[in-house]
Amino acid sequence: MAVFTAMIMILIVLPLAFFFVLTIGEVGRGTEQQRTRRAAQARPGPPAPPPLDGAERELRLRYARGEIDREEFLQRKIDLER
Incomplete structure (x- = not known):
């Protein structure tokens, strides 16, 4: 019975943990891209001097x-x- 319980845990817990790690990574990457995109849009460069x-x-x-x-x-x- 203990072997059966261990196999169930491996078949359920490991895929859930893997999915959790991937999801957190994607969320972190998305917020970083949004932050850098907003920063680039918020700070325009200085105007060019007239020729x-x-x-x-x-x-x-x-x-x-x-x-x-x-x-x-x-x-x-x-x-x-x-």
Whole structure:
């Protein structure tokens, strides 16, 4: 009788335990995917800076080289933005 009870336990308990482990694993994987998907949707990247036209790029280069001073740079930048 003990052998019969042990076989019943093996045939019922082991498949249930296996099913339980698989189910918990799938639930965990699903919540992790949802969490990463929400995090990616919630945080958009920073906006791209506006592209510089050739004149503004040249103005910045001249200022960086020290060819023009700050006041001249700012005035010409204002003029270019108009």
